[in-house]
Amino acid sequence: MSDAMNSHDMLNDKELLRYSRQILLQQIDIDGQLRLKHSRVLIVGLGGLGSPVALYLAAAGVGELHLADFDTVDITNLQRQIIHDSASIGLSKVDSASARLLALNPQLRLHAHRQALGNDSLAAAVTAVDLVLDCSDNFSTREAVNAACVAAKVPLVSGAAIRLEGQLSVFDPRRDDSPCYHCIYGHGSEAELTCSEAGVVGPLVGLVGSLQALEALKLLAKFGEPMVGRLLLIDALGSRFRELRVKRDPGCSVCGSDAQ
Numbered sequence: 001m002s003d004a005m006n007s008h009d010m011l012n013d014k015e016l017l018r019y020s021r022q023i024l025l026q027q028i029d030i031d032g033q034l035r036l037k038h039s040r041v042l043i044v045g046l047g048g049l050g051s052p053v054a055l056y057l058a059a060a061g062v063g064e065l066h067l068a069d070f071d072t073v074d075i076t077n078l079q080r081q082i083i084h085d086s087a088s089i090g091l092s093k094v095d096s097a098s099a100r101l102l103a104l105n106p107q108l109r110l111h112a113h114r115q116a117l118g119n120d121s122l123a124a125a126v127t128a129v130d131l132v133l134d135c136s137d138n139f140s141t142r143e144a145v146n147a148a149c150v151a152a153k154v155p156l157v158s159g160a161a162i163r164l165e166g167q168l169s170v171f172d173p174r175r176d177d178s179p180c181y182h183c184i185y186g187h188g189s190e191a192e193l194t195c196s197e198a199g200v201v202g203p204l205v206g207l208v209g210s211l212q213a214l215e216a217l218k219l220l221a222k223f224g225e226p227m228v229g230r231l232l233l234i235d236a237l238g239s240r241f242r243e244l245r246v247k248r249d250p251g252c253s254v255c256g257s258d259a260q
Contacts, residue, residue, distance in 0.1 A: 011037070015107070019061045032221035033061060039220045040064040040129040044117075044145055046093040047071075048205030049159050049212065050135035051083035056213035058101045058108050062220065065101065066129055068113035069093040080202035119144070127152045131219055133212055134158045134181075139188040146181035149173060150255045155226075156181070157215045159208040162198050166208040166234035169246070170215050170227040173255060176248075178228045183249040204236045 011019070011033060022028050039062050043050050046069040057065060073081075073088040073096050081093075088096035094112045101108055117125055126132055126148040134145045134156060142158065149156040155172040158181055172178040211232070218224040233242045250256050 009034070015061065018105075022060065027223035028221050032223060035221050036061045036217070037063045039131065040066065041216065041220070042066040042068060042125055042129040042132045043135055044068045044132065044141065045135035045137065046081070046083060046097045047077065047135065047137060048080040048200065048202070049137075049161065049209040050097075050133075051081050052206050052209035053133050053135055053213045053216070054083055054097055054101055055104065056210060057216060058105045060213075060217055061105070062108075062216075064109040064111070064129075066111040066113065066125060067094045067097055068117055068125065069097075070114060070116040080200065080205050082202075082206065117144075122148045123151065126154050129154065131216055132156045133216055135209065135212070139185070142181055142185075143188070146171065147254050150180050155219055157212045157219070159212040161205045161208045161234075162200055164201055164204060164236040166204050166236065168208055168211050168215070168227065168232040168234070169230065170219070172219075172226070172228050175228060179246050179248040180252060180255040182254040183252045184231065184246050201236060204234070207236075208234065 011030065019033050023030060023033050041057060041062055043054055043065060046054060046067060054065060071093050073084045073091050073093055075089055077084060078086065083100050084093065084096045092114050094114045098110050098112065101110065113125060122144060132145060132149050132154055134142055136142055146156060149171065150173045153173045155170065155174065157170050160167045171180050173180065215226055218226050229246055231244045231246050233244065248255065253259055
């Protein structure tokens with residue numbers, strides 16, 4: 001490294017020690033850890049999926065997290081939303097998560113979005129980061145986040161879990177071969193259920209969120225093979241995983257040629 005680099009361009013002794021176990025991996029090393037330090041990530045939703053995502057990205061040394069959630073902590077959340085605790089009931093999920101994340105990693109830089117993101121604010125939030133993780137629990141939010149990521153050419157890691165089933169994929173609009181969320185799901189189903197209506201088992205959202213965090217680290221530190229063009233289906237009841245190949249839809253109303 002050049003002597004002209006400032007402290008933000010290097011890892012200090014505490015950082016080298018804190019992240020030593022992943023720096024030991026040749027796929028990450030010092031260069032990958034520096035990429036994580038310089039990265040900015042938006043997490044949409046701080047519930048069952050967003051909890052492990054935020055915790056693992058903060059622990060891994062991602063430098064800047066933008067946290068978006070308009071909800072408050074409820075006692076029914078605590079069965080699966082492990083970033084919050086009983087003392088957080090009634091607090092903003094963003095504030096509850098922020099306190100936990102800073103306790104875990106005081107070097108973390110946080111940006112809070114405590115209100116629902118409309119079209120303009122969502123577009124601004126997406127363009128301010130290098131990567132987005134959709135950890136929301138409803139189709140309309142997923143569609144809006146996907147459209148904003150396509151427009152800004154920002155990669156999106158999307159996860160979902162309900163009952164005993166989970167899904168995971170990565171959409172990267174920087175790549176010509178990548179589908180977007182709308183390519184796969186279209187306008188969604190007519191009868192969309194939430195976890196409060198259908199139920200969900202806690203470790204399943206932990207599993208999907210952990211996989212989302214892993215995909216995010218791969219994209220940010222530039223190692224491995226991200227799940228672009230692949231959809232992972234998780235059957236928690238039978239402990240089975242199935243992978244489907246998915247292609248970009250040339251006629252997609254969001255990312256297709258006519259939409260550009």
